[in-house]
Amino acid sequence: MNSDETQFKEKAVILIKNFIWNETLVLLISVILLSSFFITISSCDQLYSIDTSTSRIKESENATEQQKKAENFAIIVVPDTQYYSQYHPEILTNQTQWIADEMVNLNVLFVSSVGDLVQNGDSISEWENVAESMTILDEAGVSWEVLPGNHDFESDGSLSNYNNYFGISNFSGKHWFGGSYPNGTNCNNFALFSGGGYDYLFFSFQYHPSDLVLAWANEIIDKYPNRRVIVATHDYLDLNGNRRHAGNHIWNGFIAPNADQVFLVLSGHMHGEARRVDYVNGYKVHQLVADYQDRPNGGNGWLRILEFFPADNKTFVRTFSPFLKSYESDTDSQFWLDFDRVNSTAPSLTPVPLQSPEPTNKPRLFPLPIPENSPNIIETEFPEQPLVLLAFGVGIAFLAVGLIFFMISGFNRIE
Numbered sequence: 001m002n003s004d005e006t007q008f009k010e011k012a013v014i015l016i017k018n019f020i021w022n023e024t025l026v027l028l029i030s031v032i033l034l035s036s037f038f039i040t041i042s043s044c045d046q047l048y049s050i051d052t053s054t055s056r057i058k059e060s061e062n063a064t065e066q067q068k069k070a071e072n073f074a075i076i077v078v079p080d081t082q083y084y085s086q087y088h089p090e091i092l093t094n095q096t097q098w099i100a101d102e103m104v105n106l107n108v109l110f111v112s113s114v115g116d117l118v119q120n121g122d123s124i125s126e127w128e129n130v131a132e133s134m135t136i137l138d139e140a141g142v143s144w145e146v147l148p149g150n151h152d153f154e155s156d157g158s159l160s161n162y163n164n165y166f167g168i169s170n171f172s173g174k175h176w177f178g179g180s181y182p183n184g185t186n187c188n189n190f191a192l193f194s195g196g197g198y199d200y201l202f203f204s205f206q207y208h209p210s211d212l213v214l215a216w217a218n219e220i221i222d223k224y225p226n227r228r229v230i231v232a233t234h235d236y237l238d239l240n241g242n243r244r245h246a247g248n249h250i251w252n253g254f255i256a257p258n259a260d261q262v263f264l265v266l267s268g269h270m271h272g273e274a275r276r277v278d279y280v281n282g283y284k285v286h287q288l289v290a291d292y293q294d295r296p297n298g299g300n301g302w303l304r305i306l307e308f309f310p311a312d313n314k315t316f317v318r319t320f321s322p323f324l325k326s327y328e329s330d331t332d333s334q335f336w337l338d339f340d341r342v343n344s345t346a347p348s349l350t351p352v353p354l355q356s357p358e359p360t361n362k363p364r365l366f367p368l369p370i371p372e373n374s375p376n377i378i379e380t381e382f383p384e385q386p387l388v389l390l391a392f393g394v395g396i397a398f399l400a401v402g403l404i405f406f407m408i409s410g411f412n413r414i415e
């Protein structure tokens, strides 16, 4: 064996040793990396378990929300139905069927009309149509009432057809029915229901109620001094948010003197949407008009959903069409009303500007479909995501350190 051969063999042995050493190093680093990976994974698990305990807190918060939900409720307003009765009874049926289907989900305590049930008070077929659609509410056990608008009067000026199809014989046996005026008719009526820890009194006034009607209503409200009161009538507010003549008559004769109880007025008749708020002795009285009859198909099925959050003293008003399966969420269709009492010593009957809608992140409490631009989209939190990223970061750092170590040791070997 010559020296070249010996040198070659020695180099070969060194190379093989280096190779074995490097492989061992690779193995070692692999083990370190793997263990660091598992460490980070297990730390992730620990973090997840921390998050699980947070979730439990969230669950208990949800339970509180559930309790609150049980106290929250909704009132649905079915605006002027006259063109549905005349041309599109299937859209009205779609509305009442949707209310029946959502009654439990929404905790619907009451459904109200704002009049003009039919287009022609003389038309029996229109009365048949609207009566058939509204029967769905009875079948579902929903509490509801109606009131006559100007189109519900017959050409002789009577409300015979109204009282034939929606008379006291239809309502007097209902658990929510409180009474009506004039006696033997259902032209003006009041309903009683309770929700969220409060008792409510819901007045339905006929188109342009007389002083006699308002005197009757004043007598009734005096019998229920502890009830929160809502008034529905046909003609009340114009589309600029000003009370019309009939609106002022009702305001002066009934609402303003009872503003410590009457907190909400609902109306139709004017084709559009508007609202106003007045303060009487610091009590807020919200007044709304909504009527979609000029929309395609006689109104396209638009409904008003009023979600009451009594614990927060707030109501969320939404405009929804089960026919279109969509919300209208512009500022005059979707807004919060709050009923906090304003500090004030003197009555103030001057109109105030329309309230701008209150921005809110309040999560929805009712399982309605949420429109894309709703302010109420539930915020879903992913606290674990950054923690996973952190764990991966730590793993990558281990990897980098391992690689550098490997390269340095490798270079040392080659030298």
Ligand SMILES: [Zn+2]
Binding pocket: 116, 149, 150, 151, 234, 268, 269, 270
């Ligand atoms: Zn009308």
